[in-house]
Amino acid sequence: AQSVTQPDIHITVSEGASLELRCNYSYGATPYLFWYVQSPGQGLQLLLKYFSGDTLVQGIKGFEAEFKRSQSSFNLRKPSVHWSDAAEYFCAVGSSMEYGNKLVFGAGTILRVKS
């Protein structure tokens, strides 16, 4: 069964600084990987996804993530953080895109941005 670990529960960065959120997954075959963001009181919104191909994936709001098979990682990055990026971020892994796919989420990382 697949699983996802987000090692950092909370991260605080200064506005304008770079950001990296860590995600490690466990799955035997090629995973399908996602990053979602949740603003307070809201549902989750997809930032980006990796299915295959180029291991560096671009997403919305200036985010990118890199799939590293050798490290079983899919870390999320942003070169310059804005105050509006403060939210909770979830990494997720899926086993296939067929119907019945059971997406497994990590526990989340809360990002705080200080001015």
Added chain:
Amino acid sequence: NAGVTQTPKFQVLKTGQSMTLQCAQDMNHEYMSWYRQDPGMGLRLIHYSVGAGITDQGEVPNGYNVSRSTTEDFPLRLLSAAPSQTSVYFCASRGGPNTGELFFGEGSRLTVL
């Protein structure tokens, strides 16, 4: 664009009471699912459906029932609420295969006393 709509947004129940969380989507998505979100545990899949008349269990199905009579609606029923079911519940839908993206409702916060 309504997307995924959940009602109610907030609910307080007493132990043993029953209730239904409603979920409706207007995107003609075949796949719908229910997750619960608890602090430090991320989102856990309760039940899901791949089309009208078809449902299946997720990771934490005990204490919850679902049905899917139409493509649009996927209600979640708690037959006898327990304090352990205090949580935030999210309904999500997805388009066809190979899209991957789940579209989430805004959540329903349930407290069981």
